[in-house]
Amino acid sequence: MSGTRRAASAHGGGALTGDVRVPGDKSISHRALMMATLAVGRSRIDGLLTAEDVMATAAAMRAMGATIAMDGEQVVVDGVGLGALAEPETVIDFGNAGTGTRLTMGIVAGHPIAATFVGDASLSRRPMGRVANPLREMGALVVARSGDRLPLSIRGPQTPAPIEYRLPVASAQVKSAILFAGLNAPGETTVIEPVPTRDHTERMLAAFGAKVTRTPSPDGLRITVTGRQPMTPCDVTVPADPSSAAFPIVAGLIVPGSELLVRDVMLNPSRTGLITTLIEMGGELTVENERDAGGETIADIRVVASRLKGVTVPADRAPSMIDEYPVLAVAAAFAEGTTRMEGLEELRVKESDRLAAVAAGLAANGVPHATGEDWLEVTGRAARIGGGTVVTHLDHRIAMSFLVMGLAADTPVTVDDASVMETSFPGFVELMRRIGGTIEVEA
The missing domain is CATH 3.65.10.10 (Enolpyruvate transferase domain)
Known part of the structure; x- marks a missing residue:
């Protein structure tokens, strides 16, 4: 890359x-491309970061069926919708993009498709187990190198299981991956955060029409997404x-x-x-x-x-x-x-x-x-x-x-x-x- x-x-x-x-913003750019892909119809993104990490995510979304093109200064995404993702024809190379990798793992785990993720030498050393383990609880098959490192392959189940998962370590990436998988699971998927992390995913999910709630509780903040609700296109300014x-x-x-x-x-x-x-x-x-x-x-x-x-x-x-x-x-x-x-x-x-x-x-x-x-x-x-x-x-x-x-x-x-x-x-x-x-x- x-x-x-x-x-x-x-x-x-x-x-x-x-x-x-x-x-x-890199976090917003990754999420905007992903959610626009999961919505049915056209979303426009102003100010998208065009760095290598985000372009890797754009390539991954294209591999799963989205149409992504430039229209002047805007990026236009024609999404395919929840439950309608295509299975990538080849491996997805995320280069150095840890956020893109982990969040896309959640998207794939919520669909009955398979995908293989690779990355550069740095990304291939980074642990993916904190994301892979809750996705396994939801029914995904995850196969990786020792230590759950890339290259890594995921096959999502026909029907993902909604779960309630308490984060052992504060991580917006782990939280987001679980919520993405929960979008296509029947019922409610809940992540419990003992320490609050970045809430970009929840904010943007709501903007794209997903049903998501944030409720304080004695054991931490409970973030719940209701699955199998249609997502609607949204214009995003980054x-x-x-x-x-x-x-x-x-x-x-x-x-x-x-x-x-x-x-x-x-x-x-x-x-x-x-x-x-x-x-x-x-x-x-x-x-x-x-x-x-x-x-x-x-x-x-x-x-x-x-x-x-x-x-x-x-x-x-x-x-x-x-x-x-x-x-x-x-x-x-x-x-x-x-x-x-x-x-x-x-x-x-x-x-x-x-x-x-x-x-x-x-x-x-x-x-x-x-x-x-x-x-x-x-x-x-x-x-x-x-x-x-x-x-x-x-x-x-x-x-x-x-x-x-x-x-x-x-x-x-x-x-x-x-x-x-x-x-x-x-x-x-x-x-x-x-x-x-x-x-x-x-x-």
């Missing part, structure tokens, strides 16, 4: 200034991705003299942990022009360079910022004192062992830190930051985070592979250059 490996280096220069919009916005936001805070306006950022409460944390650290972030767009809150964020201080980030905040810890560690490297992040066990099973990759990147660039199985401490304002080469392990967020570090470091920071950034943020280098960042990519 990603192109030829190319190293990239970032180094400090002048202040970052300007007005930018990062690409569309807001800017807060996980992608995190990179210019942190860069604007740590590069002296900077001031940026980052536009149209989604501020779903389940995604704002980083903003909350950066404000606690003393970051001058102002939310402007807050408004509603298709059931999601969006706003512009004004960023002014700030003198940050270390804080403790509680474990219960992890679900709302799980993808942002690498760039938070970069912010912490420039903060006064020590920042402690807890509840990070999920980082061990991302595109890379993200916790280990972040620690190695900090070490390579002279940043004092300590780490355990599920925590990281970063002590900021070392005598000299930078000068190292970071191994990305095919992880786009590691690459972008440490390029942001380089923009404020004393000496340049190099990442071994810039091509991986295309999986979620096409145009990252160009956007950062446009606001004044100096990033050089190997020819």
